[in-house]
Amino acid sequence: MKTIVVSIGGSVVLSDAADALFLKKLTTLFKKISNEYKLYVVVGGGNISRRYIQLGRELGFDEDTLDLIGIDITRVNARIITNLIGISNKEIPHRTDEAMKLNFSIVVMGGTDSKHSTDLVSAELAEKTHAVRFVNATNVDGIYDKDPNKYKDARQLKEVTIDSLITQYGTTWCAAGKNIFMDEPALEIIKRAKLTTYIVNGKRLDQLERALIGQPFDGTKILV
Ligand code: UTP
Numbered sequence: 001m002k003t004i005v006v007s008i009g010g011s012v013v014l015s016d017a018a019d020a021l022f023l024k025k026l027t028t029l030f031k032k033i034s035n036e037y038k039l040y041v042v043v044g045g046g047n048i049s050r051r052y053i054q055l056g057r058e059l060g061f062d063e064d065t066l067d068l069i070g071i072d073i074t075r076v077n078a079r080i081i082t083n084l085i086g087i088s089n090k091e092i093p094h095r096t097d098e099a100m101k102l103n104f105s106i107v108v109m110g111g112t113d114s115k116h117s118t119d120l121v122s123a124e125l126a127e128k129t130h131a132v133r134f135v136n137a138t139n140v141d142g143i144y145d146k147d148p149n150k151y152k153d154a155r156q157l158k159e160v161t162i163d164s165l166i167t168q169y170g171t172t173w174c175a176a177g178k179n180i181f182m183d184e185p186a187l188e189i190i191k192r193a194k195l196t197t198y199i200v201n202g203k204r205l206d207q208l209e210r211a212l213i214g215q216p217f218d219g220t221k222i223l224v
Helices: 022-032 048-057 063-085 096-100 120-126 161-170 183-191 203-214
Strands: 002-006 040-042 108-109 131-137 159-161 197-201 219-223
Touching: 002 022, 002 120, 022 040, 022 063, 022 203, 040 063, 040 120, 048 063, 063 108, 096 108, 096 120, 120 131, 120 183, 131 203, 159 161, 161 183, 161 219, 197 203
Parallel strands: 002 040, 002 131, 040 108, 131 197, 159 219
Antiparallel strands: 197 219
16 A cells, blocks of 8 residues: 655644634544545644744743754644544654654654654654655645735745755755744655645635645645
């Protein structure tokens, strides 16, 4: 069976208001996909983790501690998702190697250790499992030529090369709680492992499904 890794942004799981119906639909989609593929779901911490990290930063905590706080939140979100799926692992693994030993058609996990986000965890899993696709389901429709929150004329890119992303963003982790479409160290793995990587809006379940099964979708493909 072929493997897919999907990174679900924490903001897709829980933003300001909880959306139980959406989460039920999301996990139903995962179960449907798992009839055809082995699926790894890596869950992020989103806004909730950023708020805790901001609080910790104001309290003067060091960067490693802020990362650990973020990881805890990703694991809470992963627990929500895995309980809703019901047929996946009950306990959340701490490492990608641990996740790979689990014998479920869907395996759910969150963050692992500091100095990266769950994007890197997902890229690492995709590399180790020789996944056919790495889908990053985030809260924007794709990668833009400039920040769409700042510039009205920002254009969504249908395709972008990994080399141009590395030139623009680098591969070095900056700080806990930073919010970009993909963390910088993950870009290095995508390049090294030549991962077929798609960025899609995780709230748009029709597009997420198309990305997961490798059909044309509204989002951005990273060319490796
Ligand atoms: P996320 O994976 O949620 O980062 O981790 P994100 O980029 O904000 O992703 P979205 O918004 O969910 O898509 C949140 C924070 O937790 C720490 C980092 O500080 C990260 O910024 N973290 C997470 C780690 O240190 N290691 C991990 O493996 C995961």
